[in-house]
Amino acid sequence: MDLAVAHETISRWQFGITTVYHFLFVPLTISLASIVAGLQTAWVRTGREKYFHATKFWGKLFLINIAMGVVTGIVQEFQFGMNWSDYSRFVGDVFGAPLAMEALIAFFFESTFIGLWIFGWDRLPKKVHLACIWLVAIGTALSAYFILAANSWMQHPVGYRIDPATGKAQLTDIVRVLTQNTTVVQVFHTLTAAFLTGAAFVVGIASYHLWRAKRGKETDRRRTAAMRTSLRVGLAIAVVAGLGTAISGDTLGKVMFEQQPMKMAAAEALWDTQAPAPFSVFAIGDVSKGHNSVELEIPGILSFLAHNDFSSSVPGINDTAAAEAAKYGGQPEDYIPNIFVTYWGFRLMIGFGMTSFAAALIGLWTTRRKFWLAPEHRTGEDEPPKLMLTKKREMSVFFTRWSWRIGILTMGFPLVANSFGWIFTEMGRQPWVVFGLMRTRDAVSPNVSVGTQVVGLTTLTVLYAVLAVIEVGLLAKYAAAGPDTTEQPPAKDPTLRGPSDDEDADRPLAFAY
Amino acid sequence: MHLHDLWFVLIAVLWIGYFFLEGFDFGIGILTRTLARDTAERRVLINTIGPVWDGNEVWLLTAGGATFAAFPDWYATLFSGFFVPLLLILVCLIVRGVSFEYRHQRSGERWQRNWELAIFWTSLLPAFLWGVAFGNIVHGVDIDADKNYVGTLWDLLNPYALLGGLTTLVLFTFHGAVFASLKTTGEIRVRARAQATALGLATAVLALVFLVWTQAHSGNGWSLAALVVAVLALVGALGANRLAREGWAFALSGLTVVAAVGMLFLSLFPDVMPSTLDPDWSLTVTNSASSPYTLKVMTVVALVFTPLVLLYQGWTYWVFRRRIGVQHLPAAAHH
Numbered sequence: 111m112d113l114a115v116a117h118e119t120i121s122r123w124q125f126g127i128t129t130v131y132h133f134l135f136v137p138l139t140i141s142l143a144s145i146v147a148g149l150q151t152a153w154v155r156t157g158r159e160k161y162f163h164a165t166k167f168w169g170k171l172f173l174i175n176i177a178m179g180v181v182t183g184i185v186q187e188f189q190f191g192m193n194w195s196d197y198s199r200f201v202g203d204v205f206g207a208p209l210a211m212e213a214l215i216a217f218f219f220e221s222t223f224i225g226l227w228i229f230g231w232d233r234l235p236k237k238v239h240l241a242c243i244w245l246v247a248i249g250t251a252l253s254a255y256f257i258l259a260a261n262s263w264m265q266h267p268v269g270y271r272i273d274p275a276t277g278k279a280q281l282t283d284i285v286r287v288l289t290q291n292t293t294v295v296q297v298f299h300t301l302t303a304a305f306l307t308g309a310a311f312v313v314g315i316a317s318y319h320l321w322r323a324k325r326g327k328e329t330d331r332r333r334t335a336a337m338r339t340s341l342r343v344g345l346a347i348a349v350v351a352g353l354g355t356a357i358s359g360d361t362l363g364k365v366m367f368e369q370q371p372m373k374m375a376a377a378e379a380l381w382d383t384q385a386p387a388p389f390s391v392f393a394i395g396d397v398s399k400g401h402n403s404v405e406l407e408i409p410g411i412l413s414f415l416a417h418n419d420f421s422s423s424v425p426g427i428n429d430t431a432a433a434e435a436a437k438y439g440g441q442p443e444d445y446i447p448n449i450f451v452t453y454w455g456f457r458l459m460i461g462f463g464m465t466s467f468a469a470a471l472i473g474l475w476t477t478r479r480k481f482w483l484a485p486e487h488r489t490g491e492d493e494p495p496k497l498m499l500t501k502k503r504e505m506s507v508f509f510t511r512w513s514w515r516i517g518i519l520t521m522g523f524p525l526v527a528n529s530f531g532w533i534f535t536e537m538g539r540q541p542w543v544v545f546g547l548m549r550t551r552d553a554v555s556p557n558v559s560v561g562t563q564v565v566g567l568t569t570l571t572v573l574y575a576v577l578a579v580i581e582v583g584l585l586a587k588y589a590a591a592g593p594d595t596t597e598q599p600p601a602k603d604p605t606l607r608g609p610s611d612d613e614d615a616d617r618p619l620a621f622a623y
Numbered sequence: 624m625h626l627h628d629l630w631f632v633l634i635a636v637l638w639i640g641y642f643f644l645e646g647f648d649f650g651i652g653i654l655t656r657t658l659a660r661d662t663a664e665r666r667v668l669i670n671t672i673g674p675v676w677d678g679n680e681v682w683l684l685t686a687g688g689a690t691f692a693a694f695p696d697w698y699a700t701l702f703s704g705f706f707v708p709l710l711l712i713l714v715c716l717i718v719r720g721v722s723f724e725y726r727h728q729r730s731g732e733r734w735q736r737n738w739e740l741a742i743f744w745t746s747l748l749p750a751f752l753w754g755v756a757f758g759n760i761v762h763g764v765d766i767d768a769d770k771n772y773v774g775t776l777w778d779l780l781n782p783y784a785l786l787g788g789l790t791t792l793v794l795f796t797f798h799g800a801v802f803a804s805l806k807t808t809g810e811i812r813v814r815a816r817a818q819a820t821a822l823g824l825a826t827a828v829l830a831l832v833f834l835v836w837t838q839a840h841s842g843n844g845w846s847l848a849a850l851v852v853a854v855l856a857l858v859g860a861l862g863a864n865r866l867a868r869e870g871w872a873f874a875l876s877g878l879t880v881v882a883a884v885g886m887l888f889l890s891l892f893p894d895v896m897p898s899t900l901d902p903d904w905s906l907t908v909t910n911s912a913s914s915p916y917t918l919k920v921m922t923v924v925a926l927v928f929t930p931l932v933l934l935y936q937g938w939t940y941w942v943f944r945r946r947i948g949v950q951h952l953p954a955a956a957h958h
Binding site: 173174177178180181182183184185187188190191192193195196198199201202203204205206207209210211212213214215217218221222223224225226228229230233234273278280281282284555556557558562565566569570573577580584587588608614616617618619620621622623 | 726
């Protein structure tokens with residue numbers, strides 16, 4: 111391989127691997143923080159123990175997950191400088207600001223209050239302790255916002271000028287960077303997708319326990335009560351978030367058709383400009399050659415996705431590439447991203463995400479407890495629900511079994527969708543690292559040798575793989591164990607001063623590492 | 624005062640804050656092997672920093688992010704130039720964070736022992752490597768006209784920098800031992816004080832040589848003042864520790880860290896990364912800074928949020944102010 115190409119390729123692989131990996135934990139952290147906070151709020155308000163057990167159970171899984179999110183986040187902060195030093199020099203004036211804000215405003219918030227939440231059960235008044243987990247939840251969302259503002263600037267640079275003296279980007283309007291439509295829509299899309307992710311996770315694990323209870327393998331009814339509540343919470347969030355993801359995805363698509371027409375043409379493998387343009391459902395053949403042997407298309411839909419009407423023209427890859435070559439110089443093919451990856455990445459993102467949404471919609475309806483349900487089919491809140499199609503008609507045994515299984519099996523679907531979404535949007539922007547301003551090949555660290563890069567890539571990949579095995583093992587252990595129903599909340603609500611010294615002297619810690 | 628000077632100070636403050644806080648965190652991690660005699664004592668030590676280590680580490684992320692925003696060239700040169708040591712530090716910080724959070728998640732003896740070993744090594748290595756990195760920053764490295772580090776990995780392992788690494792390693796362990804004596808109760812507290820004395824004496828020797836060397840090579844009047852403060856604080860910390868005044872000892876060991884790291888920054892200014900190839904190629908606060916507008920935006924953000932951070936982090940330490948002994952450990956954290 112050409113050395114210059116190797117330089118760029120290895121750094122891109124490292125960034126891709128570490129970022130996709132990091133983003134497995136991010137959406138779960140964002141959504142589970144809020145779900146745990148919501149359940150704890152229900153407990154503080156009602157005092158019912160099923161909420162307490164649910165809070166502790168999901169809190170445990172949340173903590174196992176956030177630990178990985180935190181430590182893999184450090185790499186994100188460092189690798190711009192390590193592997194992409196010319197990028198850092200060029201964009202630091204603009205891009206560094208949201209990153210520094212993320213650390214100062216969001217990271218401190220998150221990491222300080224998570225410590226208070228983990229260890230504070232017996233040292234803080236109930237309501238103050240509850241506020242801590244809400245602050246963690248706010249911190250995670252803020253963190254997402256700042257980093258997406260930075261990423262949006264790479265997709266669509268605004269609020270800057272090129273300094274004539276240095277040739278580098280210079281910030282001129284921070285408010286535009288933080289509020290441009292790319293940022294707002296990306297944040298909306300990412301947060302809704304994050305909630306779909308956490309909700310599917312909750313639904314999957316709750317389904318596992320309820321399906322066991324249904325088969326008589328689980329006898330602790332308090333555990334079933336906590337899981338049933340969790341299931342309903344998860345399903346409701348999945349439906350709302352799934353709908354939000356679809357709407358925000360559509361909006362983001364329209365923004366992208368305008369700002370990066372090449373990305374969207376690549377998403378459809380639409381080689382030639384068409385009016386009206388069809389939406390390609392799937393294609394067999396080599397999409398990257400522009401001719402498909404088998405193809406299923408829905409007429410007019412792509413026009414609608416781009417412009418909200420069914421007949422307008424959508425520019426194809428060839429025309430867009432020619433236009434970019436005329437504008438930025440070089441050959442048209444220099445501006446064509448990897449069509450195979452973008453085309454299939456886009457489809458897998460939508461496919462996995464929307465399957466979860468559809469499953470949740472069915473689940474939310476069939477597991478209802480009272481609404482439009484004959485009294486003889488209603489079940490107690492500590493029993494697994496019957497899956498009711500209509501007022502009196504329950505699902506057949508076969509479909510019941512498969513419904514629960516699908517609930518479990520689709521647990522990770524949004525995670526897959528998220529990964530493909532990021533791969534699509536970042537690969538679809540190539541050859542640019544900052545759209546229209548800087549090419550990825552010009553962004554790498556010129557002084558870091560290929561050998562050193564390989565060491566970095568290998569070390570992090572191996573470490574991440576080992577940690578993944580450990581993490582999944584722990585998640586599986588605690589998820590399968592279910593809520594610990596013997597656990598009781600602290601008997602006495604501490605004051606803000608904490609327990610007094612003499613009553614505290616020899617009392618064991620409520621929690622310790 | 625120019626904004627880029629103010630930002631030099633702010634970044635120095637962030638690094639100082641980081642070393643003050645994670646300094647004793649690293650120390651505690653190292654002491655799990657040198658001070659703790661059994662698993663119970665190791666658990667006591669780990670739990671003295673349990674609720675706070677994560678917040679302490681964010682000081683590093685903020686220092687990194689602030690350098691990126693305020694001095695993009697400094698960030699780019701430093702992180703790409705020191706690639707391998709930083710990669711090692713990254714690996715350590717990743718494993719270390721996971722160790723704290725996962726050690727108690729299974730009860731198996733081997734599982735716990737492995738994570739405890741990981742805590743020791745991943746605390747020891749960064750405590751050493753940060754000193755090496757800062758030694759090189761202050762001393763200057765081979766930076767070319769394009770602001771790129773062009774030396775090799777072995778150039779970074781020069782005697783001065785290695786001494787810097789040893790100094791931070793022993794200083795942080797001392798700081799950690801003083802912290803342990805402040806946060807524990809029972810027999811381990813007494814032993815922590817005894818070990819602090821030994822570590823403090825070792826620190827005195829190493830730090831004196833390293834800081835005087837720094838002063839001779841790149842010092843100025845201000846850095847000399849910081850050197851004097853560091854030495855006096857260290858003597859005071861040793862004395863207070865001897866008198867079992869643990870609060871004072873901790874404040875003074877902290878001041879030692881502050882003054883020593885502060886001295887490095889004072890001898891650096893107005894450079895941020897001197898070039899040993901040609902003084903004209905050195906990165907300075909002026910030639911590596913962001914535009915005045917960016918610095919102004921970031922100044923507003925820093926002035927609003929830094930006091931807030933200090934306030935709620937300080938409160939966390941107050942909430943978890945109780946001393947911990949082996950008798951306070953719950954039977955098992957897992958179920």
